[in-house]
Amino acid sequence: MNKIKIGYFADGPWAHEALKLLISDQAFEVVFICVRYDTRDPVLLGMGEELEIPCLWHENINSEEFHMVMEKFEFDIFVSMSFNQIFRPRTYELPKLKTINCHAGALPYYRGRNILNWALINDEKEFGISVHYIDKGIDTGDIITQNMFPIKDGDSYKTLLEVSHQECAILLHQALRLIHTNSVNPTPQCSIHPVGFYCSARKEGDEVLNWHQSSREIFNFVRAICDPGPRARSYAGDVEIYINRVELIDGATNYIGIPGVILNKDENGYFWIKTADSFVRLTEYRSDRKLRVGDRLCSGIGKR
Numbered sequence: 170m171n172k173i174k175i176g177y178f179a180d181g182p183w184a185h186e187a188l189k190l191l192i193s194d195q196a197f198e199v200v201f202i203c204v205r206y207d208t209r210d211p212v213l214l215g216m217g218e219e220l221e222i223p224c225l226w227h228e229n230i231n232s233e234e235f236h237m238v239m240e241k242f243e244f245d246i247f248v249s250m251s252f253n254q255i256f257r258p259r260t261y262e263l264p265k266l267k268t269i270n271c272h273a274g275a276l277p278y279y280r281g282r283n284i285l286n287w288a289l290i291n292d293e294k295e296f297g298i299s300v301h302y303i304d305k306g307i308d309t310g311d312i313i314t315q316n317m318f319p320i321k322d323g324d325s326y327k328t329l330l331e332v333s334h335q336e337c338a339i340l341l342h343q344a345l346r347l348i349h350t351n352s353v354n355p356t357p358q359c360s361i362h363p364v365g366f367y368c369s370a371r372k373e374g375d376e377v378l379n380w381h382q383s384s385r386e387i388f389n390f391v392r393a394i395c396d397p398g399p400r401a402r403s404y405a406g407d408v409e410i411y412i413n414r415v416e417l418i419d420g421a422t423n424y425i426g427i428p429g430v431i432l433n434k435d436e437n438g439y440f441w442i443k444t445a446d447s448f449v450r451l452t453e454y455r456s457d458r459k460l461r462v463g464d465r466l467c468s469g470i471g472k473r
Contacts (some may be wrong), residue, residue, distance in 0.1 A: 172195070172196060172197060172198045173196060173197050173198070173245045173246055173266065173345065173348065173349050174197075174198050174200045174243055174244045174245045174246075175191065175197055175198065175199045175200065175244065175245070175246055175247075175248050175345075176200060176201050176203065176239075176242065176244040176246070176247045176248070176264065177191070177199050177201065177202045177203065177248050177250070178203045178230070178247060178248065178249045178250070178252040178254075179202060179203070179204065179210070179213060179248075179249070179250040179251060179252060180204060180205045180208065180210045180213070180250070180251045180252060180253065181210065181250075181251045182330075182334040183250055183251055183271070183273075183333065183334045183337040183338060184210070184213060184250040184251055185212050185213065185216065186334055186335060186337070186338035187250050187271070187337065187338035187341045187342065188202075188213070188216060189338070190338055190339070190341075190342040191342065191345070192220060194342070194346075196345075196346065196349045197345060197349070199220075199222050200222070200223075200242050200243065200244050201222060201223045201224070201225055201242055201244075202214075202216075202217045202222055202223070202224045202225070203224075203225040203226060203227070203230065203252070204224060204225070204226050205226070205252065205253050205254075206226045206227060206228050206254075207253070209226055223242075225238065229254070230254050230256070230260055231254075231255075231256070231257040231259060231260045235260075236259070236260070236263075239263060244263075244264050245264055245265055245266045246264045246265075246266040246267065246268065246269065246345075246348065247260075247261065247263070247264050247267075247268035247269070248268075248269055248270075248271075248341070248345070249268065249269070249270040249271070249303065250270075250271050250337065250341060251271075252270075255307070256268055256303050258305060261303045261304075266348060267302050267303070268302070268303040269300055269301065269302055269303065269313065269341075269344060269345075269348075270300070270301055270302075270303050270308070270310070271298070271299075271300050271337050271340065271341045271344075272284070272298070272299045272300075272301065272308055273285060273296070273297075273298050273333045273337060274288075274296070274297055274298075274299060274308070274368075275295075275296065275297025275298075275299065275315065275317060276297070276299040276301060276308055276312055276315065276358055276361075276365065277308075277309070277358035277359070277361055277362050277364075277365025277366075278297075278362070278365050278366055279296075279297070279366070279368055280307060280308035280309070280365060280366065280367045280368065281307065281308065281367040281368040281369060281370070282368060282369060282370035282371070283368060283369075283370055283371045284296070284368055285326060285329045285330065285333065285393075286326060286371060286393045286394055286398065287368040287393075288320065288329070288393075289320065289324075289325070289326060289329070289389055289392055289393035290389050290390055290393045291389075292385065292386075292389050293320055294319065294320055295317045295318060295319050295320055296317070296318055296320055296329060296333075297315055297316065297317050297318070298315065298316055298318070298333060298336055298337055298340050299312055299314075299315040300312070300313045300314050300315070300340055300341055300343075300344035301313060301358075302355065307367070308367075309358060309365075310358075311355035311356060311357050311358070312355065312356040312357075312358060312361075313344040313347060313348070313353055313355060314340060314343055314344045314347065315340075315356075316336065316340055318332055318333075318336065322417075324392070325392040325393075325395050325414075326392065326393055326394060326395050326396075326397070326398045327395060327396060327397060330397070371394075373399075376394055376398075376399045376400065376401055376402050377401075377402050377403070377468050377469070378390060378391070378401040378402060378403045378412060378466075378468065379468055380403070380428035380429035380442070380443070380444060380445070380466060380467070380468070381428045381429075381445050382428075382444065382445055383444060383445050383446045383447075384417055384418075384421065384444040384445075384446055384447045384448065384449045385417070387415060387444055387449055388415055388416070388417050388449060391412055391413070391414060391415045392414070395413045395414060396413055400412060400413050401413075403429070403466040403467065403468070404466065404467050404468070404469060405456070405458060405460060405464050405465070405466055405467075406458075408456060408457055408458040409456070409457075410454055410455070410456040410460075410466065411454060411455040411456070412451065412453070412454045413453040413454060413455075414451075414452045414453035414454075415442075415449040415450060415451050415452065416449065416450040416452055417449060417450075418441070418447070418448065418449065418450050421447035421448050421449075422447060423446045423447050424447070426443045427443055427465065428443055428444055428445050429442065429443065429465050429466040429467055430442070430443045430463070430464070430465050430466075431460060431461065431462050431463060431464045431465075431466065432448055432462065433462060434462055435450070439451060439452050440460060440462070442466060
């Protein structure tokens with residue numbers, strides 16, 4: 170089979186790694202790179218310039234204006250990797266080999282946005298990466314290939330990102346190899362589950378920590394949005410606290426108390442904080458005020 174000519178719609182580290190694999194494989198030719206209109210990934214733009222691949226950006230890839238630009242290129246397939254616009258039928262049906270997307274979620278579950286964060290919040294023991302065809306729905310097209318990766322208690326948003334940056338690139342390359350060799354056996358998502366589910370985008374304010382949750386739920390919430398995410402937030406009076414890490418305490422007893430109260434400061438200088446069921450150890454935080462045993466942490470300024 171001849172080279173597959175790719176129109177690459179992309180952003181971020183996963184896209185950088187995938188592009189390296191694609192340009193090193195003689196089966197593929199990247200004919201253009203379309204970056205996000207709002208951020209215009211400087212790394213991708215630099216790679217495009219170095220590789221002499223035309224780079225594009227447009228506010229609406231489904232517009233007549235953008236389609237006129239597409240007439241300048243010969244392409245066989247569109248590939249979306251962390252791109253932030255929805256492909257409408259008139260766009261995703263342009264290439265003869267269709268349009269595919271790499272999604273860091275175990276489709277048909279975890280469709281939507283901020284999937285790695287939600288997987289940790291939901292205490293999943295593994296997360297998925299799926300490469301699928303794009304159709305009229307959001308993350309609903311037939312799956313080309315999918316892999317699962319373990320989540321351990323030592324993992325966080327940072328470690329899952331590191332895994333997904335590498336594995337998304339590998340899986341996308343594998344999917345394109347299947348397409349190149351005409352070896353795709355697509356899996357309809359309804360054959361896995363008739364409904365699946367969606368996750369919403371996380372926005373400002375969603376980082377506020379609720380101490381009226383179990384220790385396990387708080388542990389998951391904090392590690393789900395730690396650096397390089399926004400970090401969990403709490404308040405001591407009118408002072409905001411940025412919380413990057415809490416730890417579960419082996420043998421912590423379940424009992425009724427006041428959630429959010431700082432109970433103790435241990436020999437390592439770490440605070441123990443009451444949760445709905447037991448208590449957790451606060452090990453990484455930033456605050457403009459010195460915390461003390463007896464302080465009550467809460468979800469808003471001035472609350473107690």
